[in-house]
Every structure is written in C-alpha cells, then in structure tokens.
Amino acid sequence: MVSAALVGQVIQSYRLRKGMSQEVLSGLAGLDRTHYSKIERGLRSPTLDTLFKIAQALDIPPSDIVRQIEQQISEYPEP
Amino acid sequence: MVSAALVGQVIQSYRLRKGMSQEVLSGLAGLDRTHYSKIERGLRSPTLDTLFKIAQALDIPPSDIVRQIEQQISEYPEP
DNA sequence: ATGTGACTCTAAGTCCGTT
DNA sequence: AAACGGACTTAGAGTCACA
Numbered sequence: 001m002v003s004a005a006l007v008g009q010v011i012q013s014y015r016l017r018k019g020m021s022q023e024v025l026s027g028l029a030g031l032d033r034t035h036y037s038k039i040e041r042g043l044r045s046p047t048l049d050t051l052f053k054i055a056q057a058l059d060i061p062p063s064d065i066v067r068q069i070e071q072q073i074s075e076y077p078e079p
Numbered sequence: 080m081v082s083a084a085l086v087g088q089v090i091q092s093y094r095l096r097k098g099m100s101q102e103v104l105s106g107l108a109g110l111d112r113t114h115y116s117k118i119e120r121g122l123r124s125p126t127l128d129t130l131f132k133i134a135q136a137l138d139i140p141p142s143d144i145v146r147q148i149e150q151q152i153s154e155y156p157e158p
Numbered sequence: 159a160t161g162t163g164a165c166t167c168t169a170a171g172t173c174c175g176t177t
Numbered sequence: 178a179a180a181c182g183g184a185c186t187t188a189g190a191g192t193c194a195c196a
Contacts, residue, residue: 100178
C-alpha cells in the first residue's frame with residue numbers, strides 16, 4: 001500500500017523545485033487545479049495515467065517520481 | 080494518456096520471465112485473480128497503488144516497470 | 159494562488175460464475 | 178491455468194462555488 005500523502009509530498013517537492021504554481025502545472029497536465037491540489041495533499045491518490053500526465057508537465061520521466069517514492073518508503077518505512 | 084494494453088503487456092512479460100502463473104502472482108499481490116487478468120489484457124489500467132503491489136509480487140522495483148513502459152512508448156510512439 | 163465541500167460520472171477493484 | 182462475463186461497491190476523475 002502506497003501512502004497517498006507520500007505521493008503528494010514527492011510531487012509537490014518536484015513542483016516547487018521547478019518554481020511552478022499548482023495552476024500552471026495542472027494546466028500543463030490537463031488536470032483541474034482543485035483536483036491536482038487534492039493529489040498533492042494526499043486526499044486523492046493518482047492513477048498511473050494521471051501520474052504520467054503530471055510527470056509530463058514537470059518535464060521529467062514518470063519513473064523518476066516512482067523511484068523517489070520508493071526511496072522515501074525505504075528511508076522512512078511505514079508501520 | 081498511457082495505453083492500458085501496453086501496461087498489461089509489460090507486466091505480463093515480467094511475470095512470464097519469472098515463470099509465475101496469474102494465480103500465484105495475484106495471490107502474492109493481494110489482488111483478485113480476475114482483476115489482474117483484466118489488467119494484463121488491457122481491460123483495466125491499474126492505479127499507482129496496484130502497480131506497487133504487482134511490483135512487490137514480482138520482486139522488482141515499481142520504477143522498473145514504469146521505466147519499461149516509458150521505453151515502449153518512445154520506441155513505439157502512439158498516434 | 160491555494161484549500162475545501164459537494165456534487166456527477168466513470169473506472170478500479172471484488173465476487174459470483176462459466177467456457 | 179487462464180479467458181470471459183455479470184453485478185456489485187468503492188474511489189478517482191472531473192467540475193463548480195466559495196472562502
């Protein structure tokens with residue numbers, strides 16, 4: 001089980017590193033801004049499809065995001 | 080947009096390489112067997128959560144599967 | 159520029175089968 | 178062992194008004 005909060009946290013850190021607003025990112029990804037906002041806060045856990053859209057907007061390979069999630073899990077194992 | 084058929088194809092190739100049946104794999108992943116069957120046939124596209132479960136059952140990093148999907152997309156671009 | 163609640167719609171995921 | 182189908186429940190996708 002993958003924590004939705006962790007996924008959101010990883011995605012947000014990528015977004016902030018790019019200096020993008022939620023508005024711009026969600027626009028590029030073709031997602032509704034409020035929907036994206038919920039994903040970042042872990043209120044929704046994205047489908048694989050949505051993850052690919054977000055990665056595309058961030059201009060990074062989707063596998064980078066997934067690998068980052070893996071690392072977070074191994075560093076901070078969930079109970 | 081990620082083709083569900085492509086995802087299923089990639090996952091299936093990993094499973095066959097491991098010499099596992101759908102029954103064993105879905106059991107390890109904690110998924111319904113018929114549901115997993117549909118994913119392989121591209122009738123369902125898994126959530127990020129389900130992808131992690133499948134990767135765990137395959138004993139490979141989830142990012143490996145995602146990277147494989149990316150490669151397939153770049154090699155055989157979709158119209 | 160972001161958070162939130164309240165929706166509808168669609169698909170993921172489960173469970174019962176048969177071929 | 179796996180494809181295939183039907184009926185069902187749950188949750189994400191997508192949208193809006195408002196703070």
